[in-house]
Amino acid sequence: MAICTKCGNPKVIINRKQSGQSLCKECFIESIRRKAIKTIKKEKLLEKGDKVLVALSGGKDSVTLLDILDTFRKRNIIDICAVTVDEGIEGYRNEGVEIAIRHAERLGIEHKVVSFKDSFNITLDDMMKIPNHRGSCTYCGVFRRWIINRAARDFSATKIATGHNLDDETQAILMNYLEGNVDNLTKIGPKTESKSPLFTPKIKPLREIPEKEIGLYALAKDLEIHLAGCPYSQESFRGEIGEILKNLSKEHPTIMYSTLRGFDKIKEALKKENKGNFASNTCVICGEPSSNEICRACTFLNELNKN
Ligand code: SF4
Ligand code: ZN
16 A cells, blocks of 8 residues: 655555656645646746736636635735636526636625626537537637637736646647647647737646546645536547547556646747737727637627628
């Protein structure tokens, strides 16, 4: 029987295949906190006085992110506010929204819930009833980013923090690579900045932590989280890539780490080579930053209205 590699406690909750480390509950919680802080320091994700908007869905990733960032708030290093996007997915989203509200109330932070219905006058479920639609996750991502970016300005936030984990990052790398989407590849990273002052920089403090360990952290800390999966998740290419990576990780436990590390090394060179398609205009319809005359959100809304 393994004992905790750090303190010798015989009550081990995790055996890390990738490092051979075994940890008890307390040492595991501390190791996750330290990992996130290491990413924050290494990538200079936070500055004293930042007002960080947490994209809080109520799921394990965003709740863990809020829990870790809150330690910085308690030490008066940053201020935190939160936004929850309600896409309008019947039987799925409501519970997450309620959990998010409870976390915000518990911590006493500013929080708002913004729905697709209020912002675009249509729910994601209704978009899926329209012929020739582009698929749930395409709309979901674009409209969600639109709402979060606008919320950041409403809150006067200086950073937007999202709960992307190691699995999410490696999925995005592989997915965009396989699709040949170099523009999107150059946007993957710990911090996304834009020349447009309308964009708030986005940070991902959990990007080096595997999804499984984030789930375990939430469990170990007894954090209330929304466990249900989105009913549309099977439809996505990302889901397929996720399966491939999970299967590979069984025999090659370090594969996600090496994918991320390798990508981080070539990213700067990639950015130099690829001038990219970056938001340098503002959308003539909604005024949000856009690389074209009309932003993706407004383009999609026009299409949906036509169909
Ligand atoms: Fe949105 Fe797709 Fe995620 Fe569901 S699985 S929440 S539709 S991005
Ligand atoms: Zn627009």
